[in-house]
Amino acid sequence: MMMLSLSLSLWLCVSGAGEADAEVAEALRLLAEDPPIADVQRAALEHFSVSHDDLSSYRAAARLRALLPSLTGGYLQGDNKLRRSSADQAAGFSYDPNNPQVTDNTNGVDRAFTAAATWSLGSLVFDANQIETYSLVGIQQDLLTEVTRLYYTRQHNVLALALEPPRDPRARAALMLRSREIEAMLDALTGGAWSKLRRKGR
Amino acid sequence: MPVCVLPALALALAWVEIGGGLPAGDDITAMSFGNGADDILVGTTAGYVFRTLDGGETYQPIFTPQDTEPLVEPRLHNLASAAVDDLGRGHDRNMDPRDRAGSVKAAANLAGEVRDNPQIRATPLLASLVRETARERAAVTQIQRCAPATFLLTPESLWRSTDDGLRFEQLNVGPSGLRSAIYWITCDPARKGHVALNTAAGVLESFDLGETFFMFGSAFPDGAKVDGIDFRADGRLVVTAQGRVFVERQGGGGYEAVCNYRRGDSVEGKLDWIWWTEGRGRPVLYLVTGDGIVVCDDGKLKRLDPLGLGRVQAEFVWIDDAEPGHILAATKHEVYESFDAGASFKLAFVVPTERSVRKLLMDGGRKGDLLVATGGQIFRRVQDDDGARKRAVAGREAAVTERLMSEAPLWQVLQTALARMELAPERVAERRVDSMFRNLMPDIAVRASYAMSASPSLRTPRFDAGADPRFPQSGAPDDFSAFARTRGGAAYWSVVAVWDLREIIADRYTSDRLWADVERLRQKMTFRVQDEWVAWGQASVKLSQAGLSRRARLFHELKRREAAAILNQMTGGGFAVFATDGAGRTRARE
Numbered sequence: 001m002m003m004l005s006l007s008l009s010l011w012l013c014v015s016g017a018g019e020a021d022a023e024v025a026e027a028l029r030l031l032a033e034d035p036p037i038a039d040v041q042r043a044a045l046e047h048f049s050v051s052h053d054d055l056s057s058y059r060a061a062a063r064l065r066a067l068l069p070s071l072t073g074g075y076l077q078g079d080n081k082l083r084r085s086s087a088d089q090a091a092g093f094s095y096d097p098n099n100p101q102v103t104d105n106t107n108g109v110d111r112a113f114t115a116a117a118t119w120s121l122g123s124l125v126f127d128a129n130q131i132e133t134y135s136l137v138g139i140q141q142d143l144l145t146e147v148t149r150l151y152y153t154r155q156h157n158v159l160a161l162a163l164e165p166p167r168d169p170r171a172r173a174a175l176m177l178r179s180r181e182i183e184a185m186l187d188a189l190t191g192g193a194w195s196k197l198r199r200k201g202r
Numbered sequence: 203m204p205v206c207v208l209p210a211l212a213l214a215l216a217w218v219e220i221g222g223g224l225p226a227g228d229d230i231t232a233m234s235f236g237n238g239a240d241d242i243l244v245g246t247t248a249g250y251v252f253r254t255l256d257g258g259e260t261y262q263p264i265f266t267p268q269d270t271e272p273l274v275e276p277r278l279h280n281l282a283s284a285a286v287d288d289l290g291r292g293h294d295r296n297m298d299p300r301d302r303a304g305s306v307k308a309a310a311n312l313a314g315e316v317r318d319n320p321q322i323r324a325t326p327l328l329a330s331l332v333r334e335t336a337r338e339r340a341a342v343t344q345i346q347r348c349a350p351a352t353f354l355l356t357p358e359s360l361w362r363s364t365d366d367g368l369r370f371e372q373l374n375v376g377p378s379g380l381r382s383a384i385y386w387i388t389c390d391p392a393r394k395g396h397v398a399l400n401t402a403a404g405v406l407e408s409f410d411l412g413e414t415f416f417m418f419g420s421a422f423p424d425g426a427k428v429d430g431i432d433f434r435a436d437g438r439l440v441v442t443a444q445g446r447v448f449v450e451r452q453g454g455g456g457y458e459a460v461c462n463y464r465r466g467d468s469v470e471g472k473l474d475w476i477w478w479t480e481g482r483g484r485p486v487l488y489l490v491t492g493d494g495i496v497v498c499d500d501g502k503l504k505r506l507d508p509l510g511l512g513r514v515q516a517e518f519v520w521i522d523d524a525e526p527g528h529i530l531a532a533t534k535h536e537v538y539e540s541f542d543a544g545a546s547f548k549l550a551f552v553v554p555t556e557r558s559v560r561k562l563l564m565d566g567g568r569k570g571d572l573l574v575a576t577g578g579q580i581f582r583r584v585q586d587d588d589g590a591r592k593r594a595v596a597g598r599e600a601a602v603t604e605r606l607m608s609e610a611p612l613w614q615v616l617q618t619a620l621a622r623m624e625l626a627p628e629r630v631a632e633r634r635v636d637s638m639f640r641n642l643m644p645d646i647a648v649r650a651s652y653a654m655s656a657s658p659s660l661r662t663p664r665f666d667a668g669a670d671p672r673f674p675q676s677g678a679p680d681d682f683s684a685f686a687r688t689r690g691g692a693a694y695w696s697v698v699a700v701w702d703l704r705e706i707i708a709d710r711y712t713s714d715r716l717w718a719d720v721e722r723l724r725q726k727m728t729f730r731v732q733d734e735w736v737a738w739g740q741a742s743v744k745l746s747q748a749g750l751s752r753r754a755r756l757f758h759e760l761k762r763r764e765a766a767a768i769l770n771q772m773t774g775g776g777f778a779v780f781a782t783d784g785a786g787r788t789r790a791r792e
Contacts, residue, residue: 028759038770080655116649117648119647120645121643121644122640122641125640126633126640128711131717131720134624134723135719148767151764156262164753170369178263181266
């Protein structure tokens with residue numbers, strides 16, 4: 001991808017003077033045991049089922065659902081009870097309505113089975129559920145931002161505690177507590193993956 | 203895609219961006235000076251308060267959101283019911299309208315889910331929605347310094363620090379304000395420790411810096427909803443309600459209307475913002491209305507210069523109490539300045555991105571100091587004694603920014619990120635066309651049926667044989683009967699195609715507000731990518747400067763990595779600050 005080469009050259013151009021960088025690199029070694037941010041981000045997105053792959057599969061599934069029909073089945077039963085009186089004069093008798101000559105008695109049962117399959121072909125072109133998937137994009141990006149911010153806020157705190165700890169013991173304790181709070185939140189947002197990744201990193 | 207970045211470079215000589223140390227993707231909702239011009243407190247939508255002591259070089263969080271802590275089941279229901287309340291009450295009026303629709307939708311979804319299934323468990327998606335709702339409720343809406351205390355407001359809670367921001371404690375606003383929306387807090391300049399708090403339940407006051415709250419002594423008449431409050435220099439409360447302005451009578455005992463402003467007067471429109479100042483020996487009111495900025499001097503209304511651009515919707519007005527006639531007015535994307543009490547305005551600032559002006563802050567102890575918060579950035583006007591030095595720095599930064607722009611164009615990052623989110627304008631347009639053409643495809647139904655019958659019939663001559671001599675007696679009534687018994691079945695099948703022609707022209711998926719939501723989402727994501735890119739660029743620019751302390755270098759390095767990490771995810775690796783090592787683990791290049 002074009003971006004790759006761009007950012008590489010950019011990275012080189014914004015890197016500053018060597019001595020200061022060595023000092024920074026030394027300090028950043030304190031964070032070496034932290035799991036990579038990309039892994040933490042991925043764990044959070046997977047935990048909330050809003051990773052890019054999840055969203056893509058939701059979109060694809062929304063369209064493919066058109067391939068399956070909706071099925072309907074039915075059973076019809078009719079009790080056919082009929083009594084018919086006929087004024088049949090074929091035999092040459094005079095017709096007497098009070099005494100019909102022929103009577104049909106029918107006592108039957110009609111049965112019918114039906115089945116139908118219906119395809120909404122329009123969904124192959126577009127399905128409304130594709131729009132619904134967009135609502136997850138906002139959640140995905142919020143989650144991503146939140147996890148990343150927590151990750152780096154913790155790193156700020158860790159470096160502050162290690163390199164320039166506050167003199168006030170209360171402030172020091174508050175900074176430590178905040179770091180633990182952030183770790184707990186990272187665990188909650190990644191379904192415990194943060195702790196697992198850290199153990200793995202060690 | 204048009205990206206408004208050139209104004210940023212053009213303004214670089216007069217303005218410097220000092221919000222680079224803030225987390226990107228989070229909007230600024232409150233801003234206040236601490237102890238001096240370089241001590242700035244910034245509240246965000248996510249509920250954080252960050253503080254800088256070095257004029258924006260580095261920021262540290264001093265307050266973290268209380269409502270985004272890990273969720274547990276019992277809280278889910280509380281939040282869900284609160285979300286329902288939100289829908290009815292619409293109290294979060296400080297929210298950007300762009301975001302309001304999304305939040306209402308999220309709240310509605312959440313409320314619906316919980317209503318449908320009271321025993322619902324905290325599924326990841328639902329928990330995420332709850333977090334979204336909780337985050338909106340956690341936004342810091344105001345930071346108010348009332349020496350020696352600092353107050354923070356969220357839509358539902360009030361916090362105070364008496365140790366210069368080291369610790370914040372939540373205050374009990376008393377039974378009247380319990381679970382009530384909290385809008386604004388103001389300090390009485392005439393009486394130390396006296397503060398007034400505007401809540402949905404009415405105006406409360408405290409005489410001990412918030413330890414205890416009571417209903418305000420001079421209750422506003424008729425229980426009318428109060429829109430805004432402020433103290434005058436003499437300690438009398440100014441109240442805006444129902445589009446009018448009232449001031450507490452001397453010695454208490456009610457209010458009198460001033461500046462008879464109301465709908466239908468010569469000035470029309472909603473009263474949005476008010477500034478009270480003592481000018482020329484008497485109080486003067488500046489009002490921001492739907493019709494522009496209106497000044498009420500001596501009971502007479504006068505509309506000020508329409509900001510040189512015709513009828514422009516003003517958002518804020520800021521009056522420099524220290525310099526008579528000095529006024530700042532903000533529209534959505536510009537800041538105007540007047541030195542002749544509003545008779546004429548000149549353009550002072552143009553927002554360099556597509557974000558809108560959210561806050562203005564001035565008078566931090568330096569003459570002419572002005573801070574403008576837009577989205578997630580803070581711009582500061584360079585007018586102090588070392589302005590020349592800062593302008594030179596800003597000039598160098600502009601050159602580096604220009605280089606960054608040419609090497610990693612923002613438009614390209616935006617294009618990649620939006621395409622990955624399926625939000626590229628052309629892709630959304632395609633989808634929209636698809637939604638229209640889908641109605642050309644019919645619904646196809648294939649039906650099959652099988653019918654069978656079993657109907658025994660008895661045909662019987664029922665005449666009375668005995669009565670007709672021509673027929674012999676048979677002895678049995680059905681001797682002449684005939685049986686007709688049918689058995690068997692029939693199969694039918696059919697194919698039916700149904701087109702709803704009306705839907706081809708328009709249906710809810712071609713013209714519904716759903717697409718408007720998608721457009722809003724695209725706009726929001728565009729802003730977010732811009733913010734991250736700007737944060738990354740600013741950190742890179744800072745790192746290119748010589749003579750930075752180790753602390754500052756580390757700070758900007760982590761900020762640069764943070765923004766790059768988000769951009770990398772947004773672009774699916776396209777931003778490429780990371781590489782995969784041999785073991786398949788992703789590691790930062792450095």
